[in-house]
Amino acid sequence: MAKLRFLMWNVEWMNDLFTTGTGPAAFRSDGEKPLHNKDTTVKVRRDHLSGVLKEIGPDIVVVAEGPSRQEEELALFFQKDVPGTWKVDLQSTAGNRKIWVSRSAPTWVSRAGIHAAGYKRG
Numbered sequence: 001m002a003k004l005r006f007l008m009w010n011v012e013w014m015n016d017l018f019t020t021g022t023g024p025a026a027f028r029s030d031g032e033k034p035l036h037n038k039d040t041t042v043k044v045r046r047d048h049l050s051g052v053l054k055e056i057g058p059d060i061v062v063v064a065e066g067p068s069r070q071e072e073e074l075a076l077f078f079q080k081d082v083p084g085t086w087k088v089d090l091q092s093t094a095g096n097r098k099i100w101v102s103r104s105a106p107t108w109v110s111r112a113g114i115h116a117a118g119y120k121r122g
Contacts (some may be wrong), residue, residue, distance in 0.1 A: 007058035009108065010065050017042055018073045025072035027080075050081035 016034035019026045030043035037045065053061065067073035071088040078086040 004060060005056065005069040006060045006062075007053075007056055008062045008064070009052075011063050012065055013037070014049075014063075014067045014073075015063065016079075017046060017077070018067055018069070025067075025069055025076045027076070046077070046081050049077070053082050 013034065013036040015025055016036055019028055027046070028042045030041060032042045034040065034042055034045055040048075063074060067077075071090055074088070076086040078088060
């Protein structure tokens with residue numbers, strides 16, 4: 001039987017990693033200090049977050065308290081900092097909270113024994 005690795009993670013203050021405004025999603029400068037943790041830098045925080053994901057190696061990640069800008073910012077984080085191919089979706093919830101779901105493909109597809117053609121990207 002195939003096994004999937006599932007991770008539910010409350011990634012506090014993830015917005016601190018990204019620029020503000022209405023332009024395309026972008027990381028703040030590597031050397032900047034995150035607003036909610038002045039003891040580190042944006043780059044170190046990104047490395048810590050991606051390091052946890054690399055070590056655990058989940059197939060599906062549910063992120064609570066993720067970034068604010070729709071799928072754009074979380075997709076940027078997964079594309080730049082986490083190995084593999086990821087698809088990011090938003091699950092709207094009551095109270096304006098956001099739950100992000102990221103799926104690794106085709107790893108989770110092959111582990112589950114699902115035909116890869118059934119996985120739709122984008």
